[in-house]
Amino acid sequence: MPYKISSEKRAYNKLYHNNRNNNTRIDILTHYGNGILACVACGENQLPCLSIDHIKGKGTQHRHQTGIPKGGVNFYRWLQKQGYPEGYQTLCMNCQYIKRDLAKEYGNIPKEDN
Ligand SMILES: [Zn+2]
16 A cells, blocks of 8 residues: 555655755854854844855865765755865855955965856
8 A cells, every 4th residue: 555645645755854954054154154143244143044064165076075965055964964064154145156256366265167
């Protein structure tokens, strides 16, 4: 007999995983925001625009080396499992793009390879 999941159970599972993923994101972004859920450069604090920045760049290269799947909370979970390693910071997407642009212009921050 095929296993059938009720729509109620499906909705519960979705909510559970969304909450779990959000809690993971909030935990990591707060840790790398120096204890505050906000961009370390400008103070932006809206969760959807915050992300983890590799301070020395080469984030894509690092992801390939470690085999962390792209997207979702995979990278955030990896950071938790590694015990919150140094070398990362919370930046908003505006500051991420500004940093990327400055790196291209001045070559002082290695640019990502994608
Ligand atoms: Zn910012």
